[in-house]
Amino acid sequence: VSSTLMTEEKILVSVEVCLKPSSTARISEVQEAVERMLEKRSLSYADGPVPIPTDETFLLENVQRICICDTDEWVENHEILLFWQVKPSVHVYQLSEEGPGEETSGDGQLSSFNEWILPAKEFDGMWESLIYEPGLKQRLLRYAASALLFTEKGVDPFLVTWNRIILLHGPPGTGKTSLCKALAQKLSIRFSSRYPQCQLVEVNAHSLFSKWFSESGKLVAKLFQKIQEMVEEENNLVFVLIDEVESLAAARKAALSGSEPSDSIRVVNALLTQMDKLKSSPNAIILTTSNITAAIDVAFVDRADIKAYVGPPTVQARYEILRSCLQELIRTGILTEDHLFLPTYSSLREKLNVPDTKDPNTPLHLPKQLLEAAEVCEGLSGRTLRKLPFLAHAALSNPYSCDTSKFMDTLIRTARREISEL
Numbered sequence: 001v002s003s004t005l006m007t008e009e010k011i012l013v014s015v016e017v018c019l020k021p022s023s024t025a026r027i028s029e030v031q032e033a034v035e036r037m038l039e040k041r042s043l044s045y046a047d048g049p050v051p052i053p054t055d056e057t058f059l060l061e062n063v064q065r066i067c068i069c070d071t072d073e074w075v076e077n078h079e080i081l082l083f084w085q086v087k088p089s090v091h092v093y094q095l096s097e098e099g100p101g102e103e104t105s106g107d108g109q110l111s112s113f114n115e116w117i118l119p120a121k122e123f124d125g126m127w128e129s130l131i132y133e134p135g136l137k138q139r140l141l142r143y144a145a146s147a148l149l150f151t152e153k154g155v156d157p158f159l160v161t162w163n164r165i166i167l168l169h170g171p172p173g174t175g176k177t178s179l180c181k182a183l184a185q186k187l188s189i190r191f192s193s194r195y196p197q198c199q200l201v202e203v204n205a206h207s208l209f210s211k212w213f214s215e216s217g218k219l220v221a222k223l224f225q226k227i228q229e230m231v232e233e234e235n236n237l238v239f240v241l242i243d244e245v246e247s248l249a250a251a252r253k254a255a256l257s258g259s260e261p262s263d264s265i266r267v268v269n270a271l272l273t274q275m276d277k278l279k280s281s282p283n284a285i286i287l288t289t290s291n292i293t294a295a296i297d298v299a300f301v302d303r304a305d306i307k308a309y310v311g312p313p314t315v316q317a318r319y320e321i322l323r324s325c326l327q328e329l330i331r332t333g334i335l336t337e338d339h340l341f342l343p344t345y346s347s348l349r350e351k352l353n354v355p356d357t358k359d360p361n362t363p364l365h366l367p368k369q370l371l372e373a374a375e376v377c378e379g380l381s382g383r384t385l386r387k388l389p390f391l392a393h394a395a396l397s398n399p400y401s402c403d404t405s406k407f408m409d410t411l412i413r414t415a416r417r418e419i420s421e422l
């Protein structure tokens with residue numbers, strides 16, 4: 001190995017270590033044990049689970065799983081990461097099983113905000129299940145990580161400006177809300193040593209303008225008072241997710257034109273004022289979503305640092321979403337297939353480009369059907385795609401014994417029907 005390679009800057013790779021719910025081990029102890037284990041392991045690095053060696057009794061006792069993350073960028077470029085190129089950054093966490101705390105408005109039914117302690121069990125695996133064009137998720141993660149680092153290092157905001165507002169916009173069902181939650185979960189894991197406590201508060205902007213809006217002003221005040229208390233504790237990292245922010249602008253417009261009681265304008269203004277206040281808290285990140293893709297004329301949205309458009313899934317994303325659905329149906333035994341070979345989109349493309357694909361070891365009939373389904377599904381949202389296998393299953397003549405190829409035919413037919421109903 002040449003010396004230049006040895007001195008080359010190492011690539012930072014995150015290794016996430018999820019503790020068992022029952023574990024009472026010290027985080028630092030587990031972290032050291034994992035670092036030692038990785039040092040011994042001179043393998044290549046790629047995203048996915050790392051098996052715990054059988055002689056690591058301490059880890060086996062306390063750790064549920066170890067996962068390598070963020071290497072796809074390198075692997076995408078067909079580079080292989082070898083252990084000496086990598087500097088693993090180990091993050092140990094335990095999932096909160098508490099579930100959401102809810103706050104309801106006056107009538108006791110309509111929930112206007114939810115609160116979770118992060119990392120939460122509900123959001124486990126969400127980040128991985130969301131599939132977008134390469135780079136989108138990494139860009140969001142890096143952006144938020146830089147914002148938190150600038151804050152931590154005390155960069156003077158008068159000299160370098162940045163803020164902690166993220167806006168995801170795009171058509172409904174493209175996973176924006178889920179992506180916000182998954183991002184908050186990821187950051188809570190990655191920043192757990194700086195912020196040992198982390199919460200997510202979800203406000204549905206739309207629900208604030210229901211017919212109980214007269215209560216909403218009070219609710220907003222109460223909510224933000226609570227959030228202020230949370231951010232005052234400097235070891236707390238607080239995410240505030242405001243869904244469907246376009247309804248704020250709509251409510252304001254309606255109030256001005258007289259079609260909605262002027263109380264609602266007070267609610268909007270209260271919310272905006274509170275958000276402005278929150279912006280000065282270094283340990284608060286505001287995540288917003290909007291289903292309107294054109295310009296959104298809400299005052300604070302202009303100040304969002306990162307505005308990411310989240311569009312309908314590309315053919316590659318559709319293929320990967322459906323592939324993960326099929327794998328789940330196989331895992332659970334709904335589809336009875338023993339050794340189903342379902343390559344990733346890029347490796348299937350490569351295989352199809354090779355003239356002789358009659359290799360009996362890699363039967364491509366099912367992957368090709370999957371590709372056809374992905375192509376047929378153009379225009380469907382991620383949400384509809386994830387429902388499609390269920391609808392297809394319900395349309396089968398014999399749902400209890402189900403041949404995968406027949407299932408794929410039904411899936412394609414179901415997709416065509418969904419498209420025709422758009």
Ligand code: ADP
Pocket residue numbers: 129130131132171172173174175176177178179289313317321381382383384386
């Ligand atoms: P939005 O907020 O954009 O309306 P949601 O976050 O409510 O969308 O998405 C609903 C569900 O649709 C998600 O929980 C997820 O299961 C699925 N989904 C949407 N987009 C994708 C995607 N790109 N990849 C994987 N699943 C997706």
